[in-house]
Amino acid sequence: ELKVEQNPLFLSMQEGKNYTIYCNYSTTSDRLYWYRQDPGKSLESLFVLLSNGAVKQEGRLMASLDTKARLSTLHITAAVHDLSATYFCAVDNPSGNTPLVFGKGTRLSVIA
């Protein structure tokens, strides 16, 4: 059974600081996704990582995938308040038809 673990689950960081969120998964998969969720809202797709070594950047966020280590990182550079949200990673389940398996999410608060 595919398990996806994120850490930290809660993160409070100051504006202007850098930090990294980690996503580990338990079985081989080549596809990983990062989503953002604001309170009471839907999930917004941030990054789609489809191969080992994939790196994608959008604004202050950068995501990478290491399929050998079964690890993805979401790096936040010079955080701003607008980045406050919950960030989920999800992994494509390679067995059968079951789709994405989600981590529990990292709740990020950026404070002045």
Place this chain on the structure above:
Amino acid sequence: NAGVMQNPRHLVRRRGQEARLRCSPMKGHSHVYWYRQLPEEGLKFMVYLQKENIIDESGMPKERFSAEFPKEGPSILRIQQVVRGDSAAYFCASSPGTPNTGELFFGEGSRLTVL
């Protein structure tokens, strides 16, 4: 707006009543997925459907829950005889048929409260 449409957005039911949640996928998408999110939790997969077929229902409770995606009309997630533990946000997502990147596109969710 051609996104995934869910309704109702909010639904209140008393214990023992039935809840019906509807989902219209994005235009051109033939695959629908239902996930449940409990407060402060991640998303748990419930069921995966294509038109008129249930592909995977391994995440759906065997009793009281059912889902369909008819040839015409939206997908429906039905919860019979609701209990307080059913209170959650239910998200529908869709994707196009293969080939695709595996990315899922989510609706705004239906928030069920059971009194």
